[in-house]
Amino acid sequence: SHSQIELQQRIEQMVREHHAELYRYAMRLCGLTADAEDITQQVFLIAQTKISQLRDESLERNWLFTILRNTYFKLHRKQSPLPVSSLGVDxxxxxxxxxxxxxxxxxxxxxxxxxxxxxxxxxxxxxxxxxxxxxxxxxxxxxxxxxxxxxxxxxxxxxxxxxxxxxxx
Missing domain, CATH: 1.10.10.10 (Winged helix-like DNA-binding domain superfamily/Winged helix DNA-binding domain)
Structure with missing residues (x-):
């Protein structure tokens, strides 16, 4: 199994590679900067605890998006729809x-x-x-x-x- 240091480096690498895109997606879902920041941070915290489940590195982006969607659903099931201020839908x-x-x-x-x-x-x-x-x-x-x-x-x-x-x- 990986050492803590290796895992930490892998998470830092993940943040560097995927943070910007995950944050943009969170903004489109929530429209609120503070919410989007919270959700994006949550994604990486969850990723850190579950990284051993990710067997195939090529699926990393999909895996992170899945965590983001699940986090969004958990947070917003109870709330009314939120603004999607800069929706990038084509x-x-x-x-x-x-x-x-x-x-x-x-x-x-x-x-x-x-x-x-x-x-x-x-x-x-x-x-x-x-x-x-x-x-x-x-x-x-x-x-x-x-x-x-x-x-x-x-x-x-x-x-x-x-x-x-x-x-x-």
Whole structure:
């Protein structure tokens, strides 16, 4: 087994490699700087205690994202939806035929706040983590079809909120 020093070095390496990306993801989930900082710190504290479970280093990023999602769910199950102030979802792919439409970021913000956590996380896993349907299904322990319907309904919700005029045509 690894010595404490080796483990400590590995955690420090993890922080250097993944902190920025995990923090950005936490910001998209919570929108609040203080919350995002807390969650990101928690991720590395948990990682430190569970590092022996990570057998394959190539899965490190996925493993850390999983801890982050679980931490978020634990913290926010009881709370109302939080602002996702700088959501980095790539909205180019959401609406069809809206090249010349400016998306109102505040509206986008509100639309995402309205999504239940399960839908929000599915959407962010797809657009921000770049997970496939299969990976999302495995991570959230839900059927492939559920992933597709959650994504589809989340995108439909955003479209309706952001492009209300188009829906009526």
């Amino acid at each position: 909205l180019d792919h959401l609406p069809e035929d809206t090249d010349d439409v400016d998306i109102d970021t505040e509206l986008l913000q509100l639309a995402i706040n309205e999504l239940p956590d399960d839908f929000k996380v599915t959407l962010l896993m797809f657009y921000f983590e770049g997970c496939s349907y299969k990976e999302i299904a495995a991570a959230l322990e839900i059927p492939h079809g559920t992933v597709m319907s959650r994504l589809s309904r989340a995108k439909q919700h955003l479209r309706t909120k952001l492009f209300p005029k188009m829906e009526k045509e």
